[in-house]
Amino acid sequence: MCMKARSNKDKCKAAINLETFKRMVYMPLILVPTPIGNLEDITLRALRALRCADIIACEDTRTTSILLRRYNIKKSLVSYHAHNEHDRSESLLGKLREGKVIALVSDAGTPGISDPGYTILKMAIEDGIEIDVLPGANAILPALLLSGLPPYPFLFHGFPPEKEGQRRELFTQLSSLPCTLCFYISPHKGARHLNDMLEIFGDRRASLVREISKIYQEASLSTLSVIHGRLEVGVKGELVLVVAGYDKDYDNSTANDWKSIIPEMLNDGMSVRDITQKILKEVKGVNKNEVKDAVLAEKAKLY
Numbered sequence: 001m002c003m004k005a006r007s008n009k010d011k012c013k014a015a016i017n018l019e020t021f022k023r024m025v026y027m028p029l030i031l032v033p034t035p036i037g038n039l040e041d042i043t044l045r046a047l048r049a050l051r052c053a054d055i056i057a058c059e060d061t062r063t064t065s066i067l068l069r070r071y072n073i074k075k076s077l078v079s080y081h082a083h084n085e086h087d088r089s090e091s092l093l094g095k096l097r098e099g100k101v102i103a104l105v106s107d108a109g110t111p112g113i114s115d116p117g118y119t120i121l122k123m124a125i126e127d128g129i130e131i132d133v134l135p136g137a138n139a140i141l142p143a144l145l146l147s148g149l150p151p152y153p154f155l156f157h158g159f160p161p162e163k164e165g166q167r168r169e170l171f172t173q174l175s176s177l178p179c180t181l182c183f184y185i186s187p188h189k190g191a192r193h194l195n196d197m198l199e200i201f202g203d204r205r206a207s208l209v210r211e212i213s214k215i216y217q218e219a220s221l222s223t224l225s226v227i228h229g230r231l232e233v234g235v236k237g238e239l240v241l242v243v244a245g246y247d248k249d250y251d252n253s254t255a256n257d258w259k260s261i262i263p264e265m266l267n268d269g270m271s272v273r274d275i276t277q278k279i280l281k282e283v284k285g286v287n288k289n290e291v292k293d294a295v296l297a298e299k300a301k302l303y
Contacts, residue, residue, distance in 0.1 A: 028096045029124045030103045031117060033110040033136025036238070037213035039070050041137045047071055049134065053103035057092060059116060063107045080104065082116055089120040096129050109138050114158040114184055139212050140182055143240035146219035147207035150245075153179040159186065160193050167193065171200040178245045185239040191231040197243070198224050205244040211237040222290035225259070229297030258283045258291075262298045272296060 030049050035041040050056060050073050057080035058064035064077060080088050092102055104111045104120065110133075111117030124131050144151050155174070160183060161167045174181055185193065185208075201224065208227045209219040216237065224243065258279050265275045276292045 027130040027132035028099070028101055029120065029129060029131040030101070031111045031121065031131070031133040032103045032105050033134060033138065034064075034067060034105050034108060035213070036108040036137050036139050037211065037217075039067060041213055042067070042071075043134065043136055046134055046136055047073070049103050050075065050105075052101065054100040055092075055095060055102045057088070057102055057104045057120075059106045059111075064105055080116055080120070085116045085119045089123050092120055093123050093127060093129075096124060097127070110136065113138065113140075137213075139184075139238065139240050142212050143207075143209035143219070143242055144180065144182060146209050146212075147180075147242035148219075148221040149180045149205065149207060149242055151180065154182060155179050156182040159184045162189075164196070168196050168200065171197055175200050176246050178247070180245050181243040183241045183243070185231075185241045187231070187235050187237065187239060190235070190239065190241075191228060194224060194228040194231060194241075198228060201243065207242045208235070209240045209242060210235065212240070220289050220293055221287055222293045226290065226294045226297055229301065230293065233297065233300040259294055259298075262295055263302065266295075266299055266302055272299065 030053065032046045032049050033042075034046070050068070050071075053075060055078060056064065056068075056075045057078050059079075059081050061077045061079055068075065068077075078088070078092075080092070096102060104117055106115035106117065109115065112121055112133075121131060140156050144154055155177060157170070157174070161170060203223050203225045205221065206224045206227055207219055207221045208230065211217045214237075227241070261279075262275060265278070270278075272292065272295045275295050276288065279291045279295075280288060
């Protein structure tokens with residue numbers, strides 16, 4: 001009897017064509033997260049959605065093609081990026097009204113979070129079209145945990161504003177918040193942005209997390225001044241900056257006095273290793289990586 005029931009069930013499945021299956025299983029618009037570095041960081045559900053979609057809207061067709069080739073997915077691609085987001089959203093909305101299933105991806109991570117995607121998402125919701133957002137790869141949560149700073153509560157802002165006035169106003173608004181703060185940072189603009197942050201936040205503890213899920217992934221807990229020094233020298237890759245929240249009991253005016261003696265020790269010919277060990281021995285409550293980064297940053301300025 002069980003075998004007969006299973007046979008009937010299989011026949012029912014076979015009778016359902018692909019279009020009916022898609023309508024039963026998938027929302028018309030699906031936001032699909034994609035890997036941020038390692039192509040293995042994609043879910044089975046995301047791959048299934050990409051295979052079943054009628055159209056894949058992507059930030060850069062060349063980048064998405066690499067992922068699709070890896071998993072032997074052959075689909076029609078349309079570009080959807082910051083420069084055509086509004087116009088393309090209108091045309092994609094028309095496809096959704098026709099009953100097409102559209103998978104939206106960005107180059108890396110979750111669409112709509114510091115990447116194109118929110119416009120079509122908002123338009124679909126206002127039009128009464130059902131949407132789905134799949135869980136998956138993102139840079140913020142790994143960076144937050146790798147930083148070593150308290151993971152909750154936290155606030156993610158994305159990239160700081162380009163205009164100095166807007167940037168400083170933002171940092172002033174955030175300066176009194178007790179939660180951990182997360183930002184995306186550009187390697188070429190980071191030093192300038194951290195100048196403002198240092199002036200407004202003070203020299204807080206912070207972590208620069210680089211190249212998440214890639215070969216050269218690293219996370220170093222130090223201070224904003226140390227990270228500023230690294231960015232001035234030059235840092236490559238995708239960067240996430242995690243900054244400690246406001247702490248009324250933390251006095252950063254004296255917490256980093258040990259940094260002032262580094263240039264003198266370097267001028268005396270001491271090695272990075274010897275300076276690091278000396279400071280760790282004489283100063284309580286400092287992190288080895290924080291000290292080493294500070295010494296390397298100061299050495300880069302001198303030489």
